[in-house]
Amino acid sequence: xxxxxxxxxxxxxxxxxxxxxxxxxxxxxxxxxxxxxxxxxxxxxxxxxxxxxxxxxxxxxxxxxxxxxxxxxxxxxxxxxxxxxxxxxxxxxxxxxxxxxxxxxxxxxxxxxxxxxxxxxxxxxxxxxxxxxxxxxxxxxxxxxxxxxxxxxxxxxxxxxxxxxxxxxxxxxxxxxxxxxxxxxxxxxxxxxxxxxxxxxxxxxxxxxxxxxxxxxxxxxxxxxxxxxxxxxxxxxxxxxxxxxxxxxxxxxxxxxxxxx
Amino acid sequence: xxxxxxxxxxxxxxxxxxxxxxxxxxxxxxxxxxxxxxxxxxxxxxxxxxxxxxxxxxxxxxxxxxxxxxxxxxxxxxxxxxxxxxxxxxxxxxxxxxxxxxxxxxxxxxxxxxxxxxxxxxxxxxxxxxxxxxxxxxxxxxxxxxxxxxxxxxxxxxxxxxxxxxxxxxxxxxxxxxxxxxxxxxxxxxxxx
Numbered sequence: 001x002x003x004x005x006x007x008x009x010x011x012x013x014x015x016x017x018x019x020x021x022x023x024x025x026x027x028x029x030x031x032x033x034x035x036x037x038x039x040x041x042x043x044x045x046x047x048x049x050x051x052x053x054x055x056x057x058x059x060x061x062x063x064x065x066x067x068x069x070x071x072x073x074x075x076x077x078x079x080x081x082x083x084x085x086x087x088x089x090x091x092x093x094x095x096x097x098x099x100x101x102x103x104x105x106x107x108x109x110x111x112x113x114x115x116x117x118x119x120x121x122x123x124x125x126x127x128x129x130x131x132x133x134x135x136x137x138x139x140x141x142x143x144x145x146x147x148x149x150x151x152x153x154x155x156x157x158x159x160x161x162x163x164x165x166x167x168x169x170x171x172x173x174x175x176x177x178x179x180x181x182x183x184x185x186x187x188x189x190x191x192x193x194x195x196x197x198x199x200x201x202x203x204x205x206x207x208x209x210x211x212x213x214x215x216x217x218x219x220x221x222x223x224x225x226x227x228x229x230x231x232x233x234x235x236x237x238x239x240x241x242x243x244x245x246x247x248x249x250x251x252x253x254x255x256x257x258x259x260x261x
Numbered sequence: 262x263x264x265x266x267x268x269x270x271x272x273x274x275x276x277x278x279x280x281x282x283x284x285x286x287x288x289x290x291x292x293x294x295x296x297x298x299x300x301x302x303x304x305x306x307x308x309x310x311x312x313x314x315x316x317x318x319x320x321x322x323x324x325x326x327x328x329x330x331x332x333x334x335x336x337x338x339x340x341x342x343x344x345x346x347x348x349x350x351x352x353x354x355x356x357x358x359x360x361x362x363x364x365x366x367x368x369x370x371x372x373x374x375x376x377x378x379x380x381x382x383x384x385x386x387x388x389x390x391x392x393x394x395x396x397x398x399x400x401x402x403x404x405x406x407x408x409x410x411x412x413x414x415x416x417x418x419x420x421x422x423x424x425x426x427x428x429x430x431x432x433x434x435x436x437x438x439x440x441x442x443x444x445x446x447x448x449x450x451x452x453x454x
Binding site: 003005006034037038041042045047048049051052055056058059061064066067068069071073 | 285288289292293297300301304305314318321325388411414432435442446447
């Protein structure tokens with residue numbers, strides 16, 4: 001309702017809405033008071049019209065355009081900014097300049113190609129069929145290093161998983177039911193298949209033995225953990241602790257880390 | 262009426278075309294058509310003749326520099342007043358609030374309260390001064406809308422076009438401006454807040 005007061009005061013309301021508003025104002029003292037306040041404010045601005053008319057009478061409106069135009073045309077901007085730019089661009093792209101632009105463009109392309117040919121690194125110039133040779137010893141070292149790192153990674157992840165297993169309460173440890181643990185176990189089992197070959201190849205016997213033990217444990221757990229009772233799981237946890245599997249992992253990891261190439 | 266408007270637009274467009282070519286006479290003709298409107302807008306902002314005249318000059322200078330950006334079919338008056346409004350805001354932000362403070366030592370709260378018996382207080386010079394100070398206290402968009410609507414007698418549609426906002430926003434900001442003015446003016450008109 002109050003939103004319509006100014007529209008009502010400036011005669012912008014439709015006849016129906018105006019009648020409604022008048023009727024409402026007669027019966028609602030709160031709206032009536034607000035209406036009077038708004039009316040006074042708007043009437044207060046009315047005096048501005050008299051003021052501005054008085055001020056405008058004192059200005060020579062016929063001379064003003066001349067003054068402004070003189071002032072502007074005397075300034076640097078004798079032509080509108082955009083016009084100067086567009087005129088420059090228009091004159092710059094005249095058809096007669098086309099051969100010059102074509103020449104400049106060709107120069108840029110040839111120059112870039114020449115720069116590329118002169119400055120490009122030597123190995124880019126190697127013939128297509130040419131091969132890179134490395135000694136067998138070097139390749140073996142690289143492979144050994146990779147195997148060591150893979151094994152280290154496998155051991156580290158296994159260590160965390162076993163830690164989770166032996167530290168969890170025996171009734172909540174079933175790997176088959178814990179999606180996250182099951183996923184981690186599956187990942188480790190598949191990783192083990194990959195590192196088996198490397199462990200055989202580089203005869204890291206100690207590492208292989210411990211990795212096999214871990215694999216066996218994970219296989220057993222992932223397949224039978226759902227059928228085990230809490231007591232049986234507690235027994236396995238105890239067994240893992242007694243066999244000092246974590247300790248062995250730690251030792252092998254340390255050895256592998258120390259034997260870095 | 263519509264025909265006259267279209268003819269007017271065509272005249273303006275041909276003047277604009279000539280101004281683009283650097284025609285001083287055409288530029289002066291444009292100034293003659295719009296100088297009063299620009300002056301009223303600037304004066305309502307600053308309530309000072311000299312500042313408003315400076316603003317008129319600045320507006321036409323800017324217009325001259327940017328005239329190539331004006332495209333056929335656009336509303337020239339709204340475009341020009343938009344330039345003027347932007348200059349007013351810049352000028353107001355840079356100097357005016359500071360100058361107003363220096364000019365008048367009294368704060369609005371210190372201006373005298375009206376004699377309750379004087380029913381015509383809201384039509385007095387003093388009330389006009391208070392109202393003007395309270396308008397200065399409004400948020401920028403509210404102030405502009407109030408000024409354009411009540412000092413410049415513009416319609417909501419014109420204001421929306423100049424400020425580049427929707428008609429609904431104009432109405433809502435105008436309502437907020439009125440409500441805020443009611444609150445600010447309440448001590449001077451015996452109004453409860």
